[in-house]
Amino acid sequence: MAGGVGSRFWPLSRRERSKQFLDILGTGETLIQMTYRRFANICLPENIYVVTNEDSSEIVVSQLGIDPDHVLSEPLRRNTAPCIAYGVFRIMAENPDAVIAVAPSDHLIRKEDEFRKVMDEAFRFASENDALLTLGIRPDRPETGYGYIQANTMQPVSGYEGLHKVKAFTEKPGLAMAKLFLESGDFYWNSGIFIWKASTILESYSRHLPDIFHTFNDGKALFSTAAEGEFITRAYAQCSSISVDYGIMEKADNVYVICTDLGWSDLGTWSSLYLHSEHDRNDNAVLNSKAFTYNSEGNIISLPKGKVAVIQGLDDYIVIDSGDVLLIVSREQEQNIKLYLDDVGREAGEKFL
Numbered sequence: 001m002a003g004g005v006g007s008r009f010w011p012l013s014r015r016e017r018s019k020q021f022l023d024i025l026g027t028g029e030t031l032i033q034m035t036y037r038r039f040a041n042i043c044l045p046e047n048i049y050v051v052t053n054e055d056s057s058e059i060v061v062s063q064l065g066i067d068p069d070h071v072l073s074e075p076l077r078r079n080t081a082p083c084i085a086y087g088v089f090r091i092m093a094e095n096p097d098a099v100i101a102v103a104p105s106d107h108l109i110r111k112e113d114e115f116r117k118v119m120d121e122a123f124r125f126a127s128e129n130d131a132l133l134t135l136g137i138r139p140d141r142p143e144t145g146y147g148y149i150q151a152n153t154m155q156p157v158s159g160y161e162g163l164h165k166v167k168a169f170t171e172k173p174g175l176a177m178a179k180l181f182l183e184s185g186d187f188y189w190n191s192g193i194f195i196w197k198a199s200t201i202l203e204s205y206s207r208h209l210p211d212i213f214h215t216f217n218d219g220k221a222l223f224s225t226a227a228e229g230e231f232i233t234r235a236y237a238q239c240s241s242i243s244v245d246y247g248i249m250e251k252a253d254n255v256y257v258i259c260t261d262l263g264w265s266d267l268g269t270w271s272s273l274y275l276h277s278e279h280d281r282n283d284n285a286v287l288n289s290k291a292f293t294y295n296s297e298g299n300i301i302s303l304p305k306g307k308v309a310v311i312q313g314l315d316d317y318i319v320i321d322s323g324d325v326l327l328i329v330s331r332e333q334e335q336n337i338k339l340y341l342d343d344v345g346r347e348a349g350e351k352f353l
Contacts (some may be wrong), residue, residue, distance in 0.1 A: 001051055001080060001083055001084070001102065001104050001105060001337050002020050002050050002052040002056065002060060002104070002105035002106075003051060003052050003056070003074055003083060004018060004019065004020065004034055004075060004104075004106065005018050005054045005077075006018040006019025006020065006106065006258065007035070007337070007338055007341060008268060008269050008334075008337055008338065009022075009269075009270065009273075010325075010327070010337060010341060010353070011023065011232070011320055011322040011325035011326075011352070012024065012302060012320060012322050013044055013129060014322075014353065015055075015353055016055070017059070018056065019106050019267070020030065020032040020035075020105040020106040020301070021056070023061060023288075024267070024273065024287075025108070025273075025276070025277070025287075026288040027032075028094075029108065030063055030105065030341055031059070031105060031106040031107075031108075031267070032050075032063060032064065032105040033063055033064065034107075035103060035104075035105045035106070035109075036048065036050075036064050036066070036106070038109060038112060038115065039101070039103070039212055039300050041099075041112070041116060042116055042119050042120075043101075043335070044072075045066075046067070048070065048107070048322070049070045049071075049091065049163045050066060050070065050071050050072065050140060051072045051074060051083050051084075051086055051087050052071065052072070052074065053073065053074050053077060054071065054073040054074065054075055055158045055254065056140070057071050059138070063246075064258060065348065067287040071110070072087060072232075073229070073232075073233075074086065074236060075232060075233045075235045075236050075262050076236075076237070077237075077241070078236055078239045078241045078242075078247070079241045079242050079243045080243045080244045081205075081209055081212055081239075081242045081244045081247045081248070082235075082236060082239040082241075082242075083210050084102055084194075084244050085203070085205060085209075085213070085216050086216065086232065086235075087100070087102070088100060088198050088201055088202060089202075089216045089217075089220055089223050090223050090224065091198060091222070092198045092202070092220070092332050093223035093224040094224060095198075096194040096198065097162060097197075097198070097199075098197070098198045098240065099123055099126050099127045099195070099196070099197050099198070100196060100198055100201070101119065101122070101123070101193065101194070101195045102194040102195075103192070103194075103231070104191045104192050104193075106266075106267060107192070107193075107266050107267060108263070108264065108265045108266075108267050108276055109262045109264050109266065110262070110263025110264075110276075111261070111262050112277055114260065114261070114262055114263075115262050117142070118135065118258055118260050118262065119195070120330070121163075121258065121331050122135070122195040123195060125157075125160060125163065125223075125226070125256070126195045126196050126197055126200075127197065130197070130199075130200045130203075130254060131196065131197050131255070131256050132191070132194065132200065132201065132204060132248070132249060132254055132255045132256070133194065133195040133196060133201065133255075133256050133257070133258065134149065134166075134191065134192075134194050134249065134255070134256075134257050134258075135146075135191040135193045135195075135229050135257070135258050135262070135266045136149045136151060136187075136188030136190065136191065136257040136258065136259045136260070137188055137190075137191050137260065137261065137262060138188060138259060138260065138261045139182050139187065139188065139189050140178040140180070140351070142175060142178035142181070142182045143178060143189065144171060144172055144173060144174060144175055144178050145172065145268060145269065145272070146188040146189045146190060146266070147169065147171055147189070148169070148173065148181055148187045148188065148189060148190060149161055149166055149168075149169055149170075149187065149188045149189075149190050149197055149257050150166070150167040150168040150169075150170065150186050150188075151164040151165075151166060151167065151186055151187075151188060151257050151259055152164050152165045152166070152167050153185065153186050153259075154204060157256065157263040158190055159251070160258070161258075162258050162259040162260055163256060163258050163259075164211070164256065164257055164259065165255070165256055165257075165335055166249075166255040166256060166257050167186075169190065169245060169250045171233060171248060173299075178353070188257065190245070191262075191264055192245075192266065193283075194244070194249075196285050200254075201248075202337060202347065204248050204252050204254075205248065207252075208247060208248045208252065209242070209247045209248060211238075211239075211240065212215070212239055212240070212242075212247075214301075215238050216235055217234050219231040219235060236293050246320065250294075259281075267275060268333055269334055270300055270318045270331070270332055271300075271318075273285070273300065274300040274331070275289075280293070282296060282297045282298075283299070284296060284297065284298065284301060285299070285300045285301070286301045286302075287300070287301065287302040288302070288305075288307070289301055289302055289303035289307075290303065290307070290308045291303060291308070291309040291310075291311060291319075292308070292309070292310045292311070292313070293311045293312075293314075294310075294312040294313070295312055295313050295316045296311050296312060296313060296315060297315050297316070298315055298316040298317075299311065299314055299315070299316065299317045299318070299319060300317075300318050300319070300320075300331070300332070301319045301320075302319070302320045302321065303321045304321060304322070304323045307321060309321070316329060316330060316331045316332065317329065317330055318330075318331055318334060324336050324352065325344075325352055341353060
């Protein structure tokens with residue numbers, strides 16, 4: 001899934017080049033390239049499909065070298081439920097017996113060997129059971145920015161490591177509740193990575209999101225044909241905007257979770273990127289930039305190539321220069337970046353978004 005706008009990583013992430021298309025970690029790979037490579041080590045590259053918005057189709061092909069026919073273009077942003085339905089119906093047209101993994105294109109996974117091992121087990125379980133499987137990440141801190149999964153840890157599934165029935169999904173908690181989740185040992189971060197048989201997830205759509213199911217099912221004969229694009233335009237105009245978590249996973253009774261530690265982060269904010277970046281002796285994260293810091297601690301700094309910054313007396317700030325936009329905001333106030341975007345678009349112009 002590569003259709004997000006990544007507005008929380010503004011001003012580096014922009015409408016014409018969202019977060020997933022940036023080398024935001026300075027590794028030489030963009031986030032979507034890292035994700036593609038990660039899955040190309042698990043399944044055949046020709047079995048990988050990317051769902052993105054129409055404006056990003058060309059950059060997906062350019063960055064991945066993927067067959068353009070495997071880039072599925074969404075005419076409208078409608079959250080993850082329509083996105084996944086589109087991908088599943090398209091794959092069903094190619095292989096009705098497919099077992100499918102669904103993953104965001106912009107997440108970080110440090111322990112890739114462990115990821116391959118877990119995914120092998122996930123595919124084995126999903127292929128043998130009519131189950132909706134997700135990956136739960138063992139928390140190492142009381143994180144308030146993630147959703148949580150409560151696992152039935154008292155009844156592990158025999159023959160699999162860390163596999164349990166899901167008891168409940170929980171939205172992003174406050175700090176006090178997040179601390180209780182961490183202490184309980186039953187709660188795991190919701191990774192947003194899913195594994196299931198195509199037939200199983202479509203049955204779930206039919207039961208829990210019938211409108212979306214029937215919208216796509218009415219055109220199932222058109223997938224992988226020249227008429228697919230025109231049909232998708234009509235279908236998306238009829239779809240409500242809803243997440244697969246809310247629409248299906250929180251309601252279904254056949255949901256399981258593999259509880260694991262993958263060195264995972266959804267890199268959803270500048271502060272989460274700070275946690276996964278190298279720090280200098282004053283705990284500043286300077287991302288592929290030339291910055292001189294004095295009496296300054298806990299900052300995250302990104303500058304364009306060829307620019308130098310001198311920063312003195314600044315603690316726990318986000319300093320991002322994208323060339324035409326300079327963002328300086330306290331890390332504690334990072335949640336307000338989306339609000340600032342409204343003012344910038346209205347007063348300075350859409351080109352800065």
